[in-house]
Amino acid sequence: MTLSRPLLSLLLLTLSAAVVPVAQATCTRIYSGVQVLDGNSAQLPFGRVNLTSTYLQPVGTPLGSVVVSPASAPGLNSETVLWQCDLSDANDIYEVFATNGDDRVGGYWEIGNGAGTTVNDGLPGYYATWFPYVGVKLTHLNSGRVFTRYWQQSKITQYDTVGNKIQIKAKHLSMIQADLARVSSRPPNSGSGSNYCWDNAATSGSGVYTYNCTQPNGYVVFRGGGIYSDPIGSDANTAIAFWGQYNGIALGMRSASSISYTATCVARNVTPVVSFMPITASELNQGITRSSNFTINLECSNDARSGTATNQTALGIQVAYNAYAQAQSLGLLTSGGGVSYLVSNGYGTDPSVATGVGISLNNASNGTAMNFLGWSNTGTGATGGWYPVLAGASTTGSNLSGYTSYSQTITATLGTLPGKRATPGKVDATAYVLVKVQ
Known part of the structure; x- marks a missing residue:
């Protein structure tokens, strides 16, 4: 649902009738929020990913699966208090999530479903990564919804109560499942909102090549009690206000994954x-x-x-x-x-x-x-x-x-x-x- 702004003329007509108090924010961010930045993402630790011949590994072959908690981001643990709200906000607090929708290898191209290529592999939800011919799909396990470029939400139902406040800790956020699969194409070098990491990792060779791109693959953001997210349903290619507000946690493959091309x-x-x-x-x-x-x-x-x-x-x-x-x-x-x-x-x-x-x-x-x-x-x-x-x-x-x-x-x-x-x-x-x- 996209919220629309009332017309200015309508607001002016009500001024002479009454002064309506502005609703006060009742949720506050407690943690630093730097976990939304590229180098502080919660890592997706696939370890070594190996591509071999398409005879053994045709398009669609699963290449890895991990389940991670946003609490694994640097500076956090399961008991870290992220946000604190009034008790009255308990029915209006949400996780909001999307891929890193503006970046070429972060979540712009839904490569498994044909975006940016002439071949549709029939793999919806798989987005291009910095590894060539490897797509990643992120699933928000509490809701069962797959991350897309378009912001989705899921109600937060678990929290701690302290006096007249509720505390949303890192352990209360949903676990995220990340799956890798082989895709037939690499994303185009132009067309996305960002191409921060340029090109891709090596496409062949005898080495093991670390995921050196720090661009996240997705984000989990908070909404409720006066803390606003980007509008639900808006495109994360351009709807990125959360980032400047340090409101969220990034998820990425940086440093925790590598690719090789060994016979297997x-x-x-x-x-x-x-x-x-x-x-x-x-x-x-x-x-x-x-x-x-x-x-x-x-x-x-x-x-x-x-x-x-x-x-x-x-x-x-x-x-x-x-x-x-x-x-x-x-x-x-x-x-x-x-x-x-x-x-x-x-x-x-x-x-x-x-x-x-x-x-x-x-x-x-x-x-x-x-x-x-x-x-x-x-x-x-x-x-x-x-x-x-x-x-x-x-x-x-x-x-x-x-x-x-x-x-x-x-x-x-x-x-x-x-x-x-x-x-x-x-x-x-x-x-x-x-x-x-x-």
């Missing part, structure tokens, strides 16, 4: 559903378990190297984000940021879900116990949930010269969590297979 592998298919035979809570509490195998079909360049060291390709199985949050509260994280057990969707919140139980992994060929990947994106090796992609794999043939197909079998086991007792209920868990150059 991809996961072609995975058993979609892994089922366990029924088991009672009593049996689980006696130490009885249920196991089931699933298969991952892989294809690799013959130049790829399997392993967890630098420039080698590793495989990991990542828990769903909500399961990761539960694993943190249950003490199931490893020292390297991996997850020892996968718990069910709805664990601890849905009364129909079994508690005290989780799923563990083993490599079926060599018996090696495996951790799951978490979402910190900092772990390496087995404690982080990464394993040599071809460890225990068997060759299944070749579809194209220079490439080989493999099959990897993993055993999933349902059992009790360490130190817990099982309660009856359903188990319906979700995980993702990732293959990545380390």
